[in-house]
Amino acid sequence: MYITISRFRVEGDGETFDKWLLPLADKMRALPGNVLYRVLHDPLDPQARVLTEVWETEEDHLAHLVDLDHVEIIAIGSEKGMRDMYVHHWSKAEGHIERGRSRTEQRLADRTERGEMYRLIDEFRVSRGLSTS
Incomplete structure (x- = not known):
């Protein structure tokens, strides 16, 4: 498993941002090797978002980086309000139990x-x- 957790904030209209991002997140979920792709809201900070991704392999994660829908997220995310993004990665995560x-x-x-x-x-x-x- 390869795990990525991204935290960022949304500047401006969060509802409009979510209407843009959520359909793209649905497309990420449909990619080969995706186990989990969630966009979460912080109930204490309406501008905060946490994106949790779990991929079968690091190769699946790397392949998603060049998917055109992911490219859109990165290419125009700032124009849509994404700010202060910090990303954590865990490669070769073992012992997954659901x-x-x-x-x-x-x-x-x-x-x-x-x-x-x-x-x-x-x-x-x-x-x-x-x-x-």
Whole structure:
């Protein structure tokens, strides 16, 4: 896995910016090797954006850099309001595990995993009169 996290701020009309960027982000998601491509808003700073990208390989990441839609993002991003961009890269990220559950307090399938965390969760829920999992 190859991971990139970019943080930048949007100067000007953030809604107009998002209307421009989000369709391009959809195109990035469709590229070969893309695992995740998310544009996130910081709830404490309406101008802040975080772009999280996960690619199967570094080669997939490099290929996306020359995709014409990515070129558009970089070529006119500043005109659209992108400022102060800082990018972090992790190459050869290993040990990727994806887990999901419908509710935050649900235990993992292996009930012995993370036992202390779930014990504290159950204790917290009981102290609030809530059911435990």
